[in-house]
Every structure is written in C-alpha cells, then in structure tokens.
Amino acid sequence: AIERTLSIIKPDAVAKNVIGKIYDRFESNGLKVIAARMKQLTRAEAEGFYAVHKERPFFNDLVNFMISGPVMVQALEGENAVLKNRELMGATDPKKADAGTIRADFADSIDANAVHGSDSLENAAIEIAYFFEAADLCSR
Numbered sequence: 001a002i003e004r005t006l007s008i009i010k011p012d013a014v015a016k017n018v019i020g021k022i023y024d025r026f027e028s029n030g031l032k033v034i035a036a037r038m039k040q041l042t043r044a045e046a047e048g049f050y051a052v053h054k055e056r057p058f059f060n061d062l063v064n065f066m067i068s069g070p071v072m073v074q075a076l077e078g079e080n081a082v083l084k085n086r087e088l089m090g091a092t093d094p095k096k097a098d099a100g101t102i103r104a105d106f107a108d109s110i111d112a113n114a115v116h117g118s119d120s121l122e123n124a125a126i127e128i129a130y131f132f133e134a135a136d137l138c139s140r
C-alpha cells in the first residue's frame, strides 16, 4: 500500500553536506519527498519528538546531538514507505548496517547515525504530525 513516513537527516549528515545524496537514495527507490523543512530543533522539540526514549540511558546524549546543528525533516510517500525507508537507512548502529545503506555510507556512530525514520505506520502518522500540518503534505 502507499504509505507515508517521517525522515530526519540528522546534524552530522547536514554538516557533511550530503542532503542531496540522501535524497537521491529516496528518489531512486520509489520514495517521494512530499514535504520538507530545514530546522534547528529546540531542546523542547527534540525531547518531545523522542519522548518514547525518555527513560533510556542514551536520551540526554541523543537530545544534545539532535540540537547540535540544523536537521532536514521530510515526509516521504511511496509503496511500503515505512519499511522501504528503514531498509534504505540500514541498522541503527552503522557498524551493523548492510553495505550500501545510508548509515553504512554516511554515519559515524550509533548517535551520529545520519538519519531517523519512523519505525511503524502508527508512529509515522504521529511523527509527521509533529512537524507538518496536513496542508503541507503535497501528495502526488
């Protein structure tokens, strides 16, 4: 089915100037960017976005990293978009990511891991709504 998912290009990948290379992975694999914005997250925005991880030991490092520079946030649309994006990203820890995935090619560590992608259709809807209004989504 045609799905939507939320993608974030994290501060490490924005700093490496590889937004376009990462967009090419999406576009070459059937995912369309239907909304996008570059944004410097506030601490409150990053904490809210990652609220499900609040009790995890890595939460503070994660939030500090996500506010260390601007991020590129996009809604992606396409067939099986949630899983497709996760396959393109590769494993959370770039050391474990398959060759040719975004994280294998552009990430440095489990924290500076280049991209975020929604892990389920349900979370995708919540995460897209966190950054975009319905009218921002240019489905096509």
Ligand code: CMP
Pocket: 053, 058, 062, 092, 110, 111, 112, 113, 115, 116, 117
């Ligand atoms: P992301 O998909 O953005 O969701 C939460 C992030 O926490 C994850 O990517 C990693 O960058 C970061 N993180 C740091 N340590 C861990 C860990 N041990 N397990 C999962 N995520 C971690």
